[in-house]
Amino acid sequence: MTMKKGLKIFLIIAVLGLVTGLSTVYYVFNKPHRNVEDETPSYTMDATALYSEYSNDEEASNLKFADKVIQVNGEIAELSIDGYQVSVVLNDEMEGVSCALDSVTIDNHKSVIDALKLGDKITLKGKCDGFDMIMGVVFTRCFIIE
Amino acid sequence: MKLKYILLIIFTGSLLSSFAQKYITKTGTIEIYSETPLFIIEGVNKKVASILNTETGEVVSSTLIRSFKFEEALVEEHFNENYLEPHKFPKSIFKGKITDYKKIDFSKDGKYDIMIEGKLTIHGVTNYIKEKGSLVIKNGEISAKSDFPVSLKAYGVKVEPAYKKAIKDDILLKIHFDYKPYNK
Numbered sequence: 363m364t365m366k367k368g369l370k371i372f373l374i375i376a377v378l379g380l381v382t383g384l385s386t387v388y389y390v391f392n393k394p395h396r397n398v399e400d401e402t403p404s405y406t407m408d409a410t411a412l413y414s415e416y417s418n419d420e421e422a423s424n425l426k427f428a429d430k431v432i433q434v435n436g437e438i439a440e441l442s443i444d445g446y447q448v449s450v451v452l453n454d455e456m457e458g459v460s461c462a463l464d465s466v467t468i469d470n471h472k473s474v475i476d477a478l479k480l481g482d483k484i485t486l487k488g489k490c491d492g493f494d495m496i497m498g499v500v501f502t503r504c505f506i507i508e
Numbered sequence: 509m510k511l512k513y514i515l516l517i518i519f520t521g522s523l524l525s526s527f528a529q530k531y532i533t534k535t536g537t538i539e540i541y542s543e544t545p546l547f548i549i550e551g552v553n554k555k556v557a558s559i560l561n562t563e564t565g566e567v568v569s570s571t572l573i574r575s576f577k578f579e580e581a582l583v584e585e586h587f588n589e590n591y592l593e594p595h596k597f598p599k600s601i602f603k604g605k606i607t608d609y610k611k612i613d614f615s616k617d618g619k620y621d622i623m624i625e626g627k628l629t630i631h632g633v634t635n636y637i638k639e640k641g642s643l644v645i646k647n648g649e650i651s652a653k654s655d656f657p658v659s660l661k662a663y664g665v666k667v668e669p670a671y672k673k674a675i676k677d678d679i680l681l682k683i684h685f686d687y688k689p690y691n692k
Contacts, residue, residue: 393585428595442534462575492599
């Protein structure tokens with residue numbers, strides 16, 4: 363009787379262990395991507411201000427902004443829409459903030475994106491990747507805020 | 509009278525140089541591909557910038573390591589934190605030229621096989637590379653492609669012993685730039 367009980371407990375523990383183990387492995391391998399859309403931005407600022415901080419001191423700006431979610435507003439200086447690749451450049455073609463929109467926002471805001479035009483004021487939220495000599499400040503996984 | 513000629517020469521000269529063509533893209537793509545029986549790694553970066561000077565064949569391209577996206581968040585995390593370390597080396601740059609650019613007539617539609625050579629910097633390490641590519645010129649726009657492998661070891665990217673079997677040393681890069689004329 364006690365023997366049976368012991369076995370039962372052992373089995374329960376073994377099954378529980380297996381389930382937690384497998385779900386951990388499953389979770390680790392299918393870990394969701396960072397949810398930029400729901401993340402509160404670390405900074406909210408103007409595209410011009412962000413660009414000038416970066417052009418003044420790239421290294422310090424990388425420490426401050428890189429990998430952070432930032433909400434940025436500005437005027438559309440360049441647009442390139444090509445299927446799943448929508449890129450919006452704010453303030454200046456070369457000296458601005460270049461934003462690649464997230465595919466989720468592209469799906470959800472198709473009509474908004476189609477209506478975008480040069481000179482429009484727009485607010486975007488995205489992940490800051492750093493500073494490039496041709497593109498300016500680069501953002502990816504961007505979502506349209508307004 | 510002489511002055512008029514000189515002015516004419518200067519004028520036509522400046523006119524000609526304004527045709528000195530540069531082409532640009534800011535939405536080039538680089539795909540990363542590695543396959544072993546254990547693991548397939550696929551990543552893509554759609555924020556690659558490049559400028560091509562058709563008069564000299566010179567090409568410059570640059571991208572930020574953090575702009576690479578992977579299907580699995582875990583792979584993306586590892587790529588950044590353990591392998592490419594963008595906090596130390598935020599960008600990758602190529603400076604070089606199309607060696608056989610003279611055979612290309614950029615003014616009309618056509619297809620060409622090309623050779624590209626130059627210096628590629630990844631992970632803070634610069635190597636000289638020479639690779640094949642292709643160009644398609646259509647309606648004044650240039651589409652350039654090149655696929656070539658890069659060795660992780662050659663760029664000082666260390667693979668943890670536990671992953672040695674899962675990740676090959678040679679990683680395939682698939683590069684695709686759609687250049688548009690740049691008039692400035």
